[in-house]
Amino acid sequence: MSKYLFLFFLSCCFIPAAVSAQEADRCGTQHIHGLQLQQNPGFMIRRLQQEQFTQDFAARQKSMRTMSVITIPVVFHVVFENAAENIPDFRLDSQLVALNRDYRKLNSDVSNVPSVWQSLASDCEIQFCRAGTDPNGNATSGITRTGTTVTAFPVDNSVMFAASGGHDIWDRDKYLNIWICDLVSGTLGYAAFPGGSPSTDGVVLDYSYTGTTGATAPYNKGRSGTHEVGHWLNLEHIWGNDGGSCSGTDYCTDTPNQGNWNFTCHSPNTVITDNCSPNAPGIMWMNYMDYTDDACMYMFTYEQKVRMQATLNGIRSGILTSNGCVVSVAEQEAGQTLRIFPSPSSGLFTLHTGSIPAQELDIHVYTMPGQQVYHRRLEALHEKEFTLDLTELASGMYFVQVNTGAEKVTRKVIIRR
Ligand SMILES: [Zn+2]
Known part of the structure:
Protein backbone atom coordinates (compact mmCIF):
# COMPACT_ATOMS: atom_id res chain seq x y z
CA MET A 1 0.00 0.00 0.00
CA SER A 322 -23.12 -19.09 -2.58
CA ASN A 323 -25.89 -21.48 -3.56
CA GLY A 324 -28.44 -19.23 -1.87
CA CYS A 325 -30.30 -18.62 -5.13
CA VAL A 326 -30.81 -22.29 -5.76
CA VAL A 327 -33.98 -24.00 -4.62
CA SER A 328 -33.06 -26.72 -2.16
CA VAL A 329 -32.63 -30.36 -3.11
CA ALA A 330 -35.29 -31.31 -0.55
CA GLU A 331 -37.82 -29.19 -2.41
CA GLN A 332 -36.85 -30.78 -5.72
CA GLU A 333 -37.49 -34.27 -4.43
CA ALA A 334 -40.85 -33.33 -2.98
CA GLY A 335 -42.32 -32.76 -6.43
CA GLN A 336 -42.68 -36.10 -8.23
CA THR A 337 -44.78 -35.13 -11.23
CA LEU A 338 -42.52 -33.31 -13.62
CA ARG A 339 -39.63 -35.20 -15.18
CA ILE A 340 -36.71 -34.01 -17.28
CA PHE A 341 -34.72 -36.70 -19.06
CA PRO A 342 -32.30 -38.07 -20.06
CA SER A 343 -29.61 -36.68 -17.80
CA PRO A 344 -26.76 -36.48 -18.57
CA SER A 345 -27.43 -35.47 -22.14
CA SER A 346 -25.66 -33.38 -24.74
CA GLY A 347 -28.12 -30.54 -24.11
CA LEU A 348 -31.46 -31.77 -25.48
CA PHE A 349 -33.90 -32.86 -22.80
CA THR A 350 -37.48 -34.06 -22.75
CA LEU A 351 -39.66 -32.28 -20.27
CA HIS A 352 -42.73 -34.32 -19.27
CA THR A 353 -45.40 -32.77 -17.09
CA GLY A 354 -46.96 -36.06 -15.93
CA SER A 355 -50.64 -36.83 -16.20
CA ILE A 356 -51.85 -33.22 -16.42
CA PRO A 357 -51.24 -31.22 -19.61
CA ALA A 358 -49.48 -27.94 -18.88
CA GLN A 359 -51.38 -24.73 -19.60
CA GLU A 360 -48.21 -22.73 -19.39
CA LEU A 361 -44.54 -23.30 -18.79
CA ASP A 362 -42.15 -20.83 -17.24
CA ILE A 363 -38.66 -22.29 -17.41
CA HIS A 364 -35.59 -20.86 -15.69
CA VAL A 365 -32.19 -22.53 -15.79
CA TYR A 366 -29.51 -21.67 -13.24
CA THR A 367 -25.86 -22.56 -12.87
CA MET A 368 -24.85 -24.17 -9.58
CA PRO A 369 -23.81 -20.78 -8.11
CA GLY A 370 -27.27 -19.52 -8.95
CA GLN A 371 -26.69 -17.47 -12.06
CA GLN A 372 -29.63 -17.53 -14.43
CA VAL A 373 -28.52 -18.64 -17.89
CA TYR A 374 -31.82 -19.42 -19.62
CA HIS A 375 -35.42 -18.25 -19.41
CA ARG A 376 -38.35 -19.14 -21.60
CA ARG A 377 -42.06 -18.70 -21.07
CA LEU A 378 -44.66 -20.66 -23.09
CA GLU A 379 -48.39 -19.98 -22.82
CA ALA A 380 -51.69 -21.44 -24.06
CA LEU A 381 -50.35 -24.99 -24.08
CA HIS A 382 -52.33 -28.21 -23.84
CA GLU A 383 -49.58 -30.81 -23.96
CA LYS A 384 -47.60 -33.04 -21.64
CA GLU A 385 -44.27 -33.32 -23.38
CA PHE A 386 -41.82 -30.71 -24.61
CA THR A 387 -38.27 -30.50 -25.86
CA LEU A 388 -35.97 -28.41 -23.73
CA ASP A 389 -33.05 -27.23 -25.84
CA LEU A 390 -30.05 -26.27 -23.71
CA THR A 391 -27.45 -26.98 -26.37
CA GLU A 392 -26.24 -23.39 -26.12
CA LEU A 393 -25.02 -24.01 -22.56
CA ALA A 394 -21.60 -25.33 -21.62
CA SER A 395 -21.07 -28.76 -20.11
CA GLY A 396 -21.87 -28.88 -16.43
CA MET A 397 -24.58 -29.24 -13.84
CA TYR A 398 -27.61 -26.96 -13.86
CA PHE A 399 -30.85 -26.45 -11.99
CA VAL A 400 -33.96 -26.28 -14.15
CA GLN A 401 -36.86 -24.55 -12.42
CA VAL A 402 -40.23 -25.11 -14.08
CA ASN A 403 -43.52 -23.48 -13.19
CA THR A 404 -46.39 -25.31 -14.92
CA GLY A 405 -49.10 -23.18 -13.37
CA ALA A 406 -50.12 -26.21 -11.29
CA GLU A 407 -46.76 -26.75 -9.64
CA LYS A 408 -43.31 -25.24 -9.39
CA VAL A 409 -40.49 -27.74 -9.26
CA THR A 410 -36.75 -27.75 -9.70
CA ARG A 411 -34.67 -30.51 -11.25
CA LYS A 412 -30.95 -31.00 -11.49
CA VAL A 413 -29.67 -31.83 -14.98
CA ILE A 414 -26.22 -32.52 -16.36
CA ILE A 415 -24.97 -31.50 -19.78
CA ARG A 416 -22.07 -33.67 -20.92
CA ARG A 417 -20.45 -33.66 -24.34
ZN1 LIG B 1 -25.83 6.86 1.63
Whole structure:
Protein backbone atom coordinates (compact mmCIF):
# COMPACT_ATOMS: atom_id res chain seq x y z
CA MET A 1 0.00 0.00 0.00
CA SER A 2 1.31 3.37 -0.89
CA LYS A 3 2.01 5.81 1.86
CA TYR A 4 -0.01 8.33 -0.05
CA LEU A 5 -3.06 6.10 -0.09
CA PHE A 6 -2.79 5.37 3.60
CA LEU A 7 -2.47 9.03 4.55
CA PHE A 8 -5.28 9.91 2.22
CA PHE A 9 -7.62 7.49 3.93
CA LEU A 10 -6.69 8.67 7.37
CA SER A 11 -7.04 12.30 6.52
CA CYS A 12 -10.13 12.44 4.45
CA CYS A 13 -12.56 9.69 4.76
CA PHE A 14 -12.11 7.13 7.43
CA ILE A 15 -12.47 9.57 10.27
CA PRO A 16 -15.98 10.77 9.55
CA ALA A 17 -16.47 14.48 9.80
CA ALA A 18 -19.35 15.77 11.84
CA VAL A 19 -22.45 14.71 9.98
CA SER A 20 -25.23 17.23 9.81
CA ALA A 21 -28.65 16.24 11.04
CA GLN A 22 -30.10 16.51 7.54
CA GLU A 23 -27.39 14.34 6.00
CA ALA A 24 -27.77 11.68 8.66
CA ASP A 25 -31.52 11.59 8.17
CA ARG A 26 -31.54 10.64 4.51
CA CYS A 27 -29.01 7.81 4.80
CA GLY A 28 -27.55 6.59 8.07
CA THR A 29 -24.53 4.85 6.55
CA GLN A 30 -21.91 7.39 7.61
CA HIS A 31 -23.26 7.31 11.15
CA ILE A 32 -22.99 3.51 11.22
CA HIS A 33 -19.52 3.74 9.68
CA GLY A 34 -18.41 5.90 12.59
CA LEU A 35 -19.79 3.37 15.07
CA GLN A 36 -18.00 0.54 13.28
CA LEU A 37 -14.71 2.38 13.50
CA GLN A 38 -15.15 2.87 17.23
CA GLN A 39 -16.27 -0.68 17.99
CA ASN A 40 -14.11 -2.73 15.66
CA PRO A 41 -10.34 -2.09 15.75
CA GLY A 42 -9.62 -4.28 12.70
CA PHE A 43 -12.20 -2.56 10.54
CA MET A 44 -9.99 0.23 9.23
CA ILE A 45 -7.20 -2.19 8.32
CA ARG A 46 -9.60 -4.37 6.33
CA ARG A 47 -10.99 -1.29 4.60
CA LEU A 48 -7.49 -0.18 3.64
CA GLN A 49 -6.61 -3.63 2.34
CA GLN A 50 -9.82 -3.74 0.32
CA GLU A 51 -9.10 -0.29 -1.12
CA GLN A 52 -5.68 -1.45 -2.29
CA PHE A 53 -7.30 -4.54 -3.82
CA THR A 54 -9.92 -2.33 -5.48
CA GLN A 55 -7.32 -0.10 -7.06
CA ASP A 56 -5.33 -3.10 -8.33
CA PHE A 57 -8.53 -4.66 -9.67
CA ALA A 58 -9.47 -1.42 -11.41
CA ALA A 59 -6.02 -1.20 -13.01
CA ARG A 60 -6.40 -4.72 -14.40
CA GLN A 61 -9.88 -3.94 -15.74
CA LYS A 62 -8.54 -1.06 -17.80
CA SER A 63 -6.83 -3.52 -20.07
CA MET A 64 -9.07 -6.56 -19.71
CA ARG A 65 -12.64 -5.42 -19.17
CA THR A 66 -13.70 -8.98 -18.45
CA MET A 67 -16.30 -8.76 -15.77
CA SER A 68 -19.16 -11.22 -15.70
CA VAL A 69 -22.67 -11.13 -14.32
CA ILE A 70 -22.82 -11.93 -10.61
CA THR A 71 -26.04 -12.96 -8.87
CA ILE A 72 -26.47 -12.03 -5.21
CA PRO A 73 -28.88 -14.07 -3.05
CA VAL A 74 -31.04 -11.76 -0.95
CA VAL A 75 -32.87 -12.52 2.27
CA PHE A 76 -35.42 -10.02 3.51
CA HIS A 77 -35.91 -9.85 7.27
CA VAL A 78 -39.22 -8.06 7.82
CA VAL A 79 -39.42 -6.83 11.43
CA PHE A 80 -42.82 -5.33 12.23
CA GLU A 81 -44.59 -3.76 15.17
CA ASN A 82 -47.94 -3.36 13.36
CA ALA A 83 -49.67 -4.69 10.25
CA ALA A 84 -48.65 -1.78 8.02
CA GLU A 85 -44.99 -2.49 8.68
CA ASN A 86 -45.44 -6.17 7.76
CA ILE A 87 -45.27 -5.35 4.06
CA PRO A 88 -46.38 -8.08 1.64
CA ASP A 89 -44.19 -10.31 -0.50
CA PHE A 90 -44.98 -8.35 -3.65
CA ARG A 91 -43.48 -5.19 -2.14
CA LEU A 92 -40.28 -7.10 -1.44
CA ASP A 93 -40.27 -8.52 -4.95
CA SER A 94 -40.76 -5.03 -6.35
CA GLN A 95 -37.61 -4.03 -4.46
CA LEU A 96 -35.75 -6.90 -6.12
CA VAL A 97 -37.10 -5.84 -9.51
CA ALA A 98 -35.88 -2.31 -8.83
CA LEU A 99 -32.40 -3.55 -7.89
CA ASN A 100 -32.16 -5.72 -10.99
CA ARG A 101 -33.43 -2.83 -13.14
CA ASP A 102 -30.87 -0.35 -11.81
CA TYR A 103 -27.85 -2.66 -11.49
CA ARG A 104 -28.38 -4.07 -15.01
CA LYS A 105 -29.04 -0.60 -16.51
CA LEU A 106 -32.52 -1.69 -17.54
CA ASN A 107 -34.09 1.47 -16.11
CA SER A 108 -35.88 3.41 -18.83
CA ASP A 109 -34.94 6.75 -17.25
CA VAL A 110 -31.27 6.12 -18.02
CA SER A 111 -32.13 7.91 -21.26
CA ASN A 112 -32.32 11.10 -19.15
CA VAL A 113 -28.59 10.96 -18.40
CA PRO A 114 -27.01 14.04 -20.03
CA SER A 115 -25.28 13.20 -23.30
CA VAL A 116 -21.88 14.17 -21.85
CA TRP A 117 -22.18 11.26 -19.37
CA GLN A 118 -24.15 8.76 -21.44
CA SER A 119 -21.07 6.68 -22.17
CA LEU A 120 -20.32 6.40 -18.45
CA ALA A 121 -23.74 5.07 -17.44
CA SER A 122 -23.00 1.41 -16.81
CA ASP A 123 -24.61 -1.98 -16.65
CA CYS A 124 -23.00 -3.09 -13.39
CA GLU A 125 -23.54 -6.77 -14.29
CA ILE A 126 -24.88 -7.47 -10.81
CA GLN A 127 -28.28 -9.06 -10.28
CA PHE A 128 -30.29 -10.25 -7.33
CA CYS A 129 -32.47 -13.24 -6.50
CA ARG A 130 -34.71 -13.98 -3.53
CA ALA A 131 -32.91 -16.75 -1.65
CA GLY A 132 -34.24 -20.27 -2.27
CA THR A 133 -32.00 -22.09 0.18
CA ASP A 134 -31.38 -21.01 3.77
CA PRO A 135 -28.05 -21.30 5.64
CA ASN A 136 -28.97 -24.83 6.77
CA GLY A 137 -29.65 -26.01 3.23
CA ASN A 138 -33.42 -26.00 3.64
CA ALA A 139 -35.95 -24.54 1.24
CA THR A 140 -36.90 -20.95 2.03
CA SER A 141 -39.01 -18.17 0.61
CA GLY A 142 -36.08 -15.83 1.20
CA ILE A 143 -38.24 -13.84 3.62
CA THR A 144 -38.31 -13.95 7.42
CA ARG A 145 -41.05 -12.20 9.38
CA THR A 146 -40.58 -11.19 13.00
CA GLY A 147 -43.02 -9.41 15.29
CA THR A 148 -41.42 -6.87 17.62
CA THR A 149 -42.35 -4.44 20.36
CA VAL A 150 -39.86 -1.86 19.07
CA THR A 151 -41.87 1.03 17.65
CA ALA A 152 -38.98 2.59 15.72
CA PHE A 153 -35.44 1.25 15.37
CA PRO A 154 -32.55 3.69 15.78
CA VAL A 155 -29.64 3.74 13.33
CA ASP A 156 -27.58 1.45 15.56
CA ASN A 157 -27.83 -2.07 14.03
CA SER A 158 -30.20 -3.24 16.80
CA VAL A 159 -32.63 -4.57 14.16
CA MET A 160 -29.89 -7.08 13.28
CA PHE A 161 -30.28 -8.95 16.59
CA ALA A 162 -33.18 -11.04 17.87
CA ALA A 163 -32.11 -10.07 21.38
CA SER A 164 -32.98 -6.44 20.69
CA GLY A 165 -36.25 -7.06 18.90
CA GLY A 166 -34.92 -7.76 15.41
CA HIS A 167 -33.71 -10.81 13.51
CA ASP A 168 -30.22 -12.31 13.54
CA ILE A 169 -28.19 -12.15 10.35
CA TRP A 170 -27.81 -14.99 7.86
CA ASP A 171 -24.22 -15.70 6.79
CA ARG A 172 -23.11 -12.42 5.25
CA ASP A 173 -20.62 -14.25 3.04
CA LYS A 174 -23.49 -16.08 1.30
CA TYR A 175 -26.39 -13.61 1.42
CA LEU A 176 -27.18 -9.95 1.18
CA ASN A 177 -29.31 -9.42 4.29
CA ILE A 178 -31.90 -6.66 3.94
CA TRP A 179 -33.82 -5.77 7.09
CA ILE A 180 -37.14 -3.97 6.64
CA CYS A 181 -38.46 -2.11 9.68
CA ASP A 182 -39.73 1.21 10.95
CA LEU A 183 -36.62 3.36 11.25
CA VAL A 184 -36.49 6.50 13.35
CA SER A 185 -38.24 9.37 11.67
CA GLY A 186 -36.71 10.61 8.44
CA THR A 187 -34.16 7.87 7.90
CA LEU A 188 -34.73 6.00 4.67
CA GLY A 189 -32.05 3.39 5.19
CA TYR A 190 -28.45 2.58 6.03
CA ALA A 191 -25.87 -0.02 5.13
CA ALA A 192 -22.62 -1.57 6.30
CA PHE A 193 -19.48 -1.02 4.27
CA PRO A 194 -17.48 -4.22 3.65
CA GLY A 195 -15.02 -5.31 6.33
CA GLY A 196 -17.09 -4.89 9.46
CA SER A 197 -18.45 -7.35 11.99
CA PRO A 198 -20.07 -10.50 10.55
CA SER A 199 -23.05 -9.99 12.84
CA THR A 200 -23.90 -6.49 11.59
CA ASP A 201 -23.47 -6.63 7.83
CA GLY A 202 -26.17 -5.76 5.35
CA VAL A 203 -28.75 -3.14 4.46
CA VAL A 204 -31.60 -1.72 6.53
CA LEU A 205 -34.55 -0.02 4.84
CA ASP A 206 -37.52 1.78 6.30
CA TYR A 207 -40.68 -0.12 5.34
CA SER A 208 -42.24 3.04 3.84
CA TYR A 209 -39.47 3.37 1.27
CA THR A 210 -39.04 -0.29 0.33
CA GLY A 211 -40.03 -1.37 -3.18
CA THR A 212 -42.27 0.55 -5.53
CA THR A 213 -46.04 -0.01 -5.48
CA GLY A 214 -47.28 1.06 -2.05
CA ALA A 215 -44.07 2.89 -1.11
CA THR A 216 -44.19 6.53 -0.05
CA ALA A 217 -43.33 9.25 -2.58
CA PRO A 218 -40.92 10.73 -3.48
CA TYR A 219 -38.90 7.66 -2.48
CA ASN A 220 -41.07 5.06 -4.21
CA LYS A 221 -38.93 3.72 -7.04
CA GLY A 222 -36.92 1.38 -4.87
CA ARG A 223 -33.84 3.56 -5.03
CA SER A 224 -33.15 3.78 -1.33
CA GLY A 225 -32.38 0.10 -1.83
CA THR A 226 -30.24 0.84 -4.88
CA HIS A 227 -28.30 3.51 -2.94
CA GLU A 228 -27.78 1.41 0.22
CA VAL A 229 -26.72 -1.71 -1.67
CA GLY A 230 -24.17 0.57 -3.37
CA HIS A 231 -22.67 1.27 0.07
CA TRP A 232 -22.72 -2.46 0.92
CA LEU A 233 -20.68 -2.95 -2.27
CA ASN A 234 -18.20 -0.24 -1.18
CA LEU A 235 -19.50 2.87 -2.93
CA GLU A 236 -19.14 6.17 -1.16
CA HIS A 237 -21.47 9.15 -1.41
CA ILE A 238 -20.71 10.98 -4.60
CA TRP A 239 -19.76 14.19 -2.77
CA GLY A 240 -17.06 12.43 -0.73
CA ASN A 241 -18.43 13.22 2.75
CA ASP A 242 -16.13 16.23 3.19
CA GLY A 243 -18.56 18.83 4.42
CA GLY A 244 -18.44 20.75 1.15
CA SER A 245 -14.69 21.33 1.10
CA CYS A 246 -13.95 19.57 -2.25
CA SER A 247 -11.06 17.65 -0.62
CA GLY A 248 -12.94 14.38 -0.16
CA THR A 249 -13.43 11.73 -2.78
CA ASP A 250 -15.66 8.83 -3.69
CA TYR A 251 -12.56 7.12 -5.23
CA CYS A 252 -14.05 7.39 -8.71
CA THR A 253 -12.39 9.69 -11.22
CA ASP A 254 -15.38 9.63 -13.57
CA THR A 255 -17.73 11.33 -11.10
CA PRO A 256 -17.17 15.11 -10.94
CA ASN A 257 -15.93 16.57 -7.68
CA GLN A 258 -18.98 17.64 -5.69
CA GLY A 259 -19.35 19.73 -2.57
CA ASN A 260 -22.48 18.38 -0.98
CA TRP A 261 -25.57 16.35 -1.58
CA ASN A 262 -28.64 17.27 -3.62
CA PHE A 263 -32.17 16.92 -2.43
CA THR A 264 -35.46 17.05 -4.35
CA CYS A 265 -35.68 16.64 -8.10
CA HIS A 266 -34.19 18.30 -11.15
CA SER A 267 -35.42 18.16 -14.73
CA PRO A 268 -33.30 16.12 -17.13
CA ASN A 269 -30.28 18.02 -18.50
CA THR A 270 -30.39 20.61 -15.70
CA VAL A 271 -26.80 21.80 -15.26
CA ILE A 272 -25.97 22.34 -11.60
CA THR A 273 -22.59 23.73 -10.65
CA ASP A 274 -21.08 24.20 -7.21
CA ASN A 275 -17.88 25.33 -5.54
CA CYS A 276 -16.13 22.06 -6.49
CA SER A 277 -17.35 21.87 -10.11
CA PRO A 278 -18.02 25.49 -11.04
CA ASN A 279 -18.30 24.93 -14.79
CA ALA A 280 -20.63 22.93 -17.04
CA PRO A 281 -21.43 20.06 -17.06
CA GLY A 282 -21.27 20.60 -13.30
CA ILE A 283 -22.12 17.90 -10.79
CA MET A 284 -23.65 14.49 -11.42
CA TRP A 285 -26.80 14.97 -9.30
CA MET A 286 -28.56 12.07 -11.07
CA ASN A 287 -26.13 9.49 -9.65
CA TYR A 288 -27.61 6.82 -7.37
CA MET A 289 -25.09 7.78 -4.69
CA ASP A 290 -26.48 11.30 -4.34
CA TYR A 291 -29.62 12.16 -2.31
CA THR A 292 -32.01 13.28 -5.03
CA ASP A 293 -35.56 11.93 -5.12
CA ASP A 294 -36.02 8.44 -6.55
CA ALA A 295 -37.37 9.82 -9.83
CA CYS A 296 -34.22 11.88 -10.32
CA MET A 297 -31.43 9.36 -9.80
CA TYR A 298 -30.75 6.98 -12.64
CA MET A 299 -27.09 6.06 -13.16
CA PHE A 300 -23.94 4.39 -11.85
CA THR A 301 -20.69 5.23 -13.62
CA TYR A 302 -18.15 2.75 -15.00
CA GLU A 303 -15.74 3.28 -12.11
CA GLN A 304 -18.53 2.76 -9.60
CA LYS A 305 -19.25 -0.52 -11.37
CA VAL A 306 -15.60 -1.53 -11.13
CA ARG A 307 -15.53 -0.76 -7.39
CA MET A 308 -18.57 -2.95 -6.81
CA GLN A 309 -17.21 -5.77 -8.98
CA ALA A 310 -13.93 -5.54 -7.07
CA THR A 311 -15.84 -5.94 -3.82
CA LEU A 312 -17.57 -9.07 -5.10
CA ASN A 313 -14.26 -10.45 -6.34
CA GLY A 314 -12.48 -9.45 -3.13
CA ILE A 315 -13.78 -9.00 0.38
CA ARG A 316 -17.28 -10.25 -0.51
CA SER A 317 -16.18 -13.08 -2.83
CA GLY A 318 -18.09 -15.61 -0.72
CA ILE A 319 -21.14 -14.50 -2.70
CA LEU A 320 -19.61 -15.98 -5.87
CA THR A 321 -19.87 -19.52 -4.48
CA SER A 322 -23.12 -19.09 -2.58
CA ASN A 323 -25.89 -21.48 -3.56
CA GLY A 324 -28.44 -19.23 -1.87
CA CYS A 325 -30.30 -18.62 -5.13
CA VAL A 326 -30.81 -22.29 -5.76
CA VAL A 327 -33.98 -24.00 -4.62
CA SER A 328 -33.06 -26.72 -2.16
CA VAL A 329 -32.63 -30.36 -3.11
CA ALA A 330 -35.29 -31.31 -0.55
CA GLU A 331 -37.82 -29.19 -2.41
CA GLN A 332 -36.85 -30.78 -5.72
CA GLU A 333 -37.49 -34.27 -4.43
CA ALA A 334 -40.85 -33.33 -2.98
CA GLY A 335 -42.32 -32.76 -6.43
CA GLN A 336 -42.68 -36.10 -8.23
CA THR A 337 -44.78 -35.13 -11.23
CA LEU A 338 -42.52 -33.31 -13.62
CA ARG A 339 -39.63 -35.20 -15.18
CA ILE A 340 -36.71 -34.01 -17.28
CA PHE A 341 -34.72 -36.70 -19.06
CA PRO A 342 -32.30 -38.07 -20.06
CA SER A 343 -29.61 -36.68 -17.80
CA PRO A 344 -26.76 -36.48 -18.57
CA SER A 345 -27.43 -35.47 -22.14
CA SER A 346 -25.66 -33.38 -24.74
CA GLY A 347 -28.12 -30.54 -24.11
CA LEU A 348 -31.46 -31.77 -25.48
CA PHE A 349 -33.90 -32.86 -22.80
CA THR A 350 -37.48 -34.06 -22.75
CA LEU A 351 -39.66 -32.28 -20.27
CA HIS A 352 -42.73 -34.32 -19.27
CA THR A 353 -45.40 -32.77 -17.09
CA GLY A 354 -46.96 -36.06 -15.93
CA SER A 355 -50.64 -36.83 -16.20
CA ILE A 356 -51.85 -33.22 -16.42
CA PRO A 357 -51.24 -31.22 -19.61
CA ALA A 358 -49.48 -27.94 -18.88
CA GLN A 359 -51.38 -24.73 -19.60
CA GLU A 360 -48.21 -22.73 -19.39
CA LEU A 361 -44.54 -23.30 -18.79
CA ASP A 362 -42.15 -20.83 -17.24
CA ILE A 363 -38.66 -22.29 -17.41
CA HIS A 364 -35.59 -20.86 -15.69
CA VAL A 365 -32.19 -22.53 -15.79
CA TYR A 366 -29.51 -21.67 -13.24
CA THR A 367 -25.86 -22.56 -12.87
CA MET A 368 -24.85 -24.17 -9.58
CA PRO A 369 -23.81 -20.78 -8.11
CA GLY A 370 -27.27 -19.52 -8.95
CA GLN A 371 -26.69 -17.47 -12.06
CA GLN A 372 -29.63 -17.53 -14.43
CA VAL A 373 -28.52 -18.64 -17.89
CA TYR A 374 -31.82 -19.42 -19.62
CA HIS A 375 -35.42 -18.25 -19.41
CA ARG A 376 -38.35 -19.14 -21.60
CA ARG A 377 -42.06 -18.70 -21.07
CA LEU A 378 -44.66 -20.66 -23.09
CA GLU A 379 -48.39 -19.98 -22.82
CA ALA A 380 -51.69 -21.44 -24.06
CA LEU A 381 -50.35 -24.99 -24.08
CA HIS A 382 -52.33 -28.21 -23.84
CA GLU A 383 -49.58 -30.81 -23.96
CA LYS A 384 -47.60 -33.04 -21.64
CA GLU A 385 -44.27 -33.32 -23.38
CA PHE A 386 -41.82 -30.71 -24.61
CA THR A 387 -38.27 -30.50 -25.86
CA LEU A 388 -35.97 -28.41 -23.73
CA ASP A 389 -33.05 -27.23 -25.84
CA LEU A 390 -30.05 -26.27 -23.71
CA THR A 391 -27.45 -26.98 -26.37
CA GLU A 392 -26.24 -23.39 -26.12
CA LEU A 393 -25.02 -24.01 -22.56
CA ALA A 394 -21.60 -25.33 -21.62
CA SER A 395 -21.07 -28.76 -20.11
CA GLY A 396 -21.87 -28.88 -16.43
CA MET A 397 -24.58 -29.24 -13.84
CA TYR A 398 -27.61 -26.96 -13.86
CA PHE A 399 -30.85 -26.45 -11.99
CA VAL A 400 -33.96 -26.28 -14.15
CA GLN A 401 -36.86 -24.55 -12.42
CA VAL A 402 -40.23 -25.11 -14.08
CA ASN A 403 -43.52 -23.48 -13.19
CA THR A 404 -46.39 -25.31 -14.92
CA GLY A 405 -49.10 -23.18 -13.37
CA ALA A 406 -50.12 -26.21 -11.29
CA GLU A 407 -46.76 -26.75 -9.64
CA LYS A 408 -43.31 -25.24 -9.39
CA VAL A 409 -40.49 -27.74 -9.26
CA THR A 410 -36.75 -27.75 -9.70
CA ARG A 411 -34.67 -30.51 -11.25
CA LYS A 412 -30.95 -31.00 -11.49
CA VAL A 413 -29.67 -31.83 -14.98
CA ILE A 414 -26.22 -32.52 -16.36
CA ILE A 415 -24.97 -31.50 -19.78
CA ARG A 416 -22.07 -33.67 -20.92
CA ARG A 417 -20.45 -33.66 -24.34
ZN1 LIG B 1 -25.83 6.86 1.63
